[in-house]
Amino acid sequence: MPVEHVDGATAPEKIAEILARDGCCVVDRLVEPGVMARLREELAPHLEQTRLGPDDFTGRHTRRTGGLIARSAIARELIEDSQVLGVVGQVLGHARNFQLHLTQVIAIGAGESAQPIHRDQWAFDFFPFPKGYEVQCNTLWAMTDFTEENGATRVIPGSHLYEDKLQLGEGDTEPAEMEAGSALLYTGSLYHGGGANRSGETRFGLNLTYALAWLRQEENQYLSVPREIAKELPESLLRLMGYARGAYALGYIDDLRDPIEVVRPELSKTGFGDLPDAQSQLRDGSSGSRQSR
Numbered sequence: 398m399p400v401e402h403v404d405g406a407t408a409p410e411k412i413a414e415i416l417a418r419d420g421c422c423v424v425d426r427l428v429e430p431g432v433m434a435r436l437r438e439e440l441a442p443h444l445e446q447t448r449l450g451p452d453d454f455t456g457r458h459t460r461r462t463g464g465l466i467a468r469s470a471i472a473r474e475l476i477e478d479s480q481v482l483g484v485v486g487q488v489l490g491h492a493r494n495f496q497l498h499l500t501q502v503i504a505i506g507a508g509e510s511a512q513p514i515h516r517d518q519w520a521f522d523f524f525p526f527p528k529g530y531e532v533q534c535n536t537l538w539a540m541t542d543f544t545e546e547n548g549a550t551r552v553i554p555g556s557h558l559y560e561d562k563l564q565l566g567e568g569d570t571e572p573a574e575m576e577a578g579s580a581l582l583y584t585g586s587l588y589h590g591g592g593a594n595r596s597g598e599t600r601f602g603l604n605l606t607y608a609l610a611w612l613r614q615e616e617n618q619y620l621s622v623p624r625e626i627a628k629e630l631p632e633s634l635l636r637l638m639g640y641a642r643g644a645y646a647l648g649y650i651d652d653l654r655d656p657i658e659v660v661r662p663e664l665s666k667t668g669f670g671d672l673p674d675a676q677s678q679l680r681d682g683s684s685g686s687r688q689s690r
């Protein structure tokens with residue numbers, strides 16, 4: 398079954414429905430291809446300096462460049478894309494809040510072989526999350542066109558409901574082909590992998606992922622983004638990076654202080670900040686689907 402495509406104006410609710418059904422969906426032309434060209438220009442010095450991967454999973458002909466909040470204004474905007482956050486809010490709506498999990502340009506070089514098929518949520522030490530309980534909602538933006546030949550991500554629509562820890566091969570998958578400016582959205586439970594690059598050109602993708610705020614982030618945002626830069630960021634992005642509590646109590650500093658105080662003291666909420674809201678949710682037993690931002 399090929400991956401379903403929707404156009405860039407599709408409502409987040411509709412995309413979330415497709416993700417619930419298939420575990421993946423391509424949103425065509427979410428931004429103009431020119432945005433992706435500018436992103437590449439902006440990141441060029443960092444992309445050039447990034448080392449090749451050390452193993453077959455990360456890819457020995459693949460460069461992975463992170464720290465994108467510190468390095469790119471365009472990436473910062475894409476991280477907060479309202480349509481994407483709308484989808485993520487729905488897919489992860491069973492938890493109180495979610496946070497940014499990682500920012501990474503994945504540049505699959507010519508001659509790269511196919512990445513092993515995996516679930517991204519295996520990063521959580523292979524914890525067997527219950528089927529249907531999504532912990533991650535991911536985007537992979539095409540910075541160049543994604544074609545079967547140049548290493549378009551291989552996906553298995555519907556595999557988010559498969560058993561865990563399966564060993565699947567390229568033959569089980571479909572290529573998520575799309576034009577630059579489009580994005581593949583997929584859950585952490587979807588079986589997928591980077592494709593083999595049989596073209597002569599590098600395939601550039603931008604992986605921006607989000608996870609429940611009670612899980613550890615894959616890319617450590619507090620250490621990847623220097624404090625001088627963090628001080629200049631908008632509150633919404635800081636909250637998404639993890640300068641906020643996860644669920645009710647996770648991540649405060651010392652005397653129950655709001656973590657945002659470290660970078661923007663004027664934004665601090667006193668005590669638990671959102672305590673009244675948190676308490677009312679505990680009292681009425683609802684799990685809440687409010688994003689903390």
Ligand SMILES: O=C(O)CCC(=O)C(=O)O
Nearest residue numbers: 503549550590591592602
């Ligand atoms: O670059 C891609 O197409 C996918 C890479 C991937 O799935 C991963 O590194 O986890």
Ligand SMILES: [Fe+2]
Nearest residue numbers: 516517589590
């Ligand atoms: Fe992956």
